[in-house]
Amino acid sequence: MKILPPTLRESKRYMAFSLVAEYTITRKDFINEVLYSAATLLGDVGSSDLGLRILSFENNKGIIKCTADRVWESRAVLACVSSIRDVRVRINILGISGTVLAATEKYLLTQNKMDAEPDREKTNKTKECKIVLDKSIVFGSIVNQDCDEIDLLPEDSQYKEILYRSNTKYLGITVFDLENKEID
Amino acid sequence: MVGIIKSSKFYDLNVHSQPDFADSPNRMVLEAKKLGYSGICLSSINPGNVIFSPDISTSLINNFDVYTGIEIKEDNVAKMKKNVVRLREKCDIIIVGGGSEEINRAALEDGKVDILSHSTSRGFPLNHILAKAAADNGVALDFDPDTIIMQRGGNRIKILTALRKNVQLARKYDVPMIITSNAKSHYDLRGPREMMALGMIMGMSQNEALQALSSVPLAIIKRNLDHNRIMDGVEVLE
Numbered sequence: 001m002k003i004l005p006p007t008l009r010e011s012k013r014y015m016a017f018s019l020v021a022e023y024t025i026t027r028k029d030f031i032n033e034v035l036y037s038a039a040t041l042l043g044d045v046g047s048s049d050l051g052l053r054i055l056s057f058e059n060n061k062g063i064i065k066c067t068a069d070r071v072w073e074s075r076a077v078l079a080c081v082s083s084i085r086d087v088r089v090r091i092n093i094l095g096i097s098g099t100v101l102a103a104t105e106k107y108l109l110t111q112n113k114m115d116a117e118p119d120r121e122k123t124n125k126t127k128e129c130k131i132v133l134d135k136s137i138v139f140g141s142i143v144n145q146d147c148d149e150i151d152l153l154p155e156d157s158q159y160k161e162i163l164y165r166s167n168t169k170y171l172g173i174t175v176f177d178l179e180n181k182e183i184d
Numbered sequence: 185m186v187g188i189i190k191s192s193k194f195y196d197l198n199v200h201s202q203p204d205f206a207d208s209p210n211r212m213v214l215e216a217k218k219l220g221y222s223g224i225c226l227s228s229i230n231p232g233n234v235i236f237s238p239d240i241s242t243s244l245i246n247n248f249d250v251y252t253g254i255e256i257k258e259d260n261v262a263k264m265k266k267n268v269v270r271l272r273e274k275c276d277i278i279i280v281g282g283g284s285e286e287i288n289r290a291a292l293e294d295g296k297v298d299i300l301s302h303s304t305s306r307g308f309p310l311n312h313i314l315a316k317a318a319a320d321n322g323v324a325l326d327f328d329p330d331t332i333i334m335q336r337g338g339n340r341i342k343i344l345t346a347l348r349k350n351v352q353l354a355r356k357y358d359v360p361m362i363i364t365s366n367a368k369s370h371y372d373l374r375g376p377r378e379m380m381a382l383g384m385i386m387g388m389s390q391n392e393a394l395q396a397l398s399s400v401p402l403a404i405i406k407r408n409l410d411h412n413r414i415m416d417g418v419e420v421l422e
Binding site: 020040041072073075076078079080082088089090092093131148149162163165166167168170171172173174176177 | 202203204205206207208210211212214215219241243244329332333334336337368369370371372373374375377378379380381382384385390
């Protein structure tokens with residue numbers, strides 16, 4: 001079949017995004033959740049207008065295509081994703097471009113360079129540490145570490161309630177909160 | 185329009201942190217800074233209405249403003265008013281978590297309150313009288329996208345309908361509109377442009393959504409940090 005001439009093609013935008021998640025998310029689950037979010041927010045008619053397509057998704061980063069005049073709606077669809085299969089996630093839109101190349105060079109490659117260091121740190125085994133929460137000391141183990149950001153799993157079960165209230169699995173802290181600095 | 189968005193400063197005036205919720209103040213500041221905000225308000229929310237003043241690491245707060253606030257959640261109007269008077273001088277921002285008609289009305293008719301949030305949490309919009317009162321007293325109406333993000337189906341439809349009605353009322357009576365994330369963990373935070381997009385889902389125009397995240401919060405902060413101001417229309421000049 002002949003492809004459409006350029007004048008008849010609709011103009012599109014490419015959104016570079018990154019995914020912040022508690023565990024690793026598979027590509028299939030991610031795509032399903034985004035399409036489900038579009039279907040619940042805008043309905044089948046509305047989401048057919050967006051022309052959403054996930055072009056690439058690896059290492060929690062990727063590119064999504066949408067039509068040029070529906071960029072705001074597409075943003076709202078991505079913002080409405082709060083959890084994938086009971087794992088809390090957040091989609092950050094890094095930027096929008098007119099071509100895949102520009103989106104990759106401007107937003108994805110620069111990010112990769114910055115994250116090259118912490119990625120190696122992520123594979124480290126869990127470490128014990130302590131922080132101060134509401135004047136009492138909390139002991140726990142570090143689950144994820146990404147630059148200054150740390151996810152902490154508290155040992156004491158009394159903090160289950162606070163985690164339930166926040167609807168997360170870990171306490172989110174930073175390296176500035178750690179009590180015994182010599183551990184890093 | 186793109187240039188205007190790029191050059192504006194964004195503020196999120198209702199973010200919760202430890203000890204009420206799971207994430208530490210430092211983490212929230214770090215994440216908000218990464219997302220592109222210029223300042224956030226860490227608001228305590230607890231049954232005793234105690235203000236918790238966070239100590240933020242100094243390396244995080246250059247070029248970033250952190251304000252302390254409180255979200256008062258009471259079912260009794262008299263108790264709510266008492267708390268507003270007690271806490272007014274102790275923090276930067278006072279937010280009242282509404283819902284019932286009595287609390288909504290009492291908050292919007294009180295000039296000491298800065299923001300009324302969760303006004304539609306029971307699925308009912310405000311009315312023209314409350315909208316007029318809000319405009320007269322300068323109480324900002326909060327459109328929090330919390331329910332839109334977290335829920336699906338019936339309840340979300342009900343609340344979204346109420347929010348859209350509120351936008352209409354606020355536009356007609358010139359009520360200051362504000363969008364706050366009401367984040368309970370860093371997974372609830374959204375970037376400024378995503379918040380604008382969610383505001384536009386609620387029926388705001390692009391310009392209104394932009395102002396709800398930049399100029400309206402800034403005006404509230406400026407008004408509260410100005411020590412010469414005593415109340416609406418009364419200022420110390422010398």
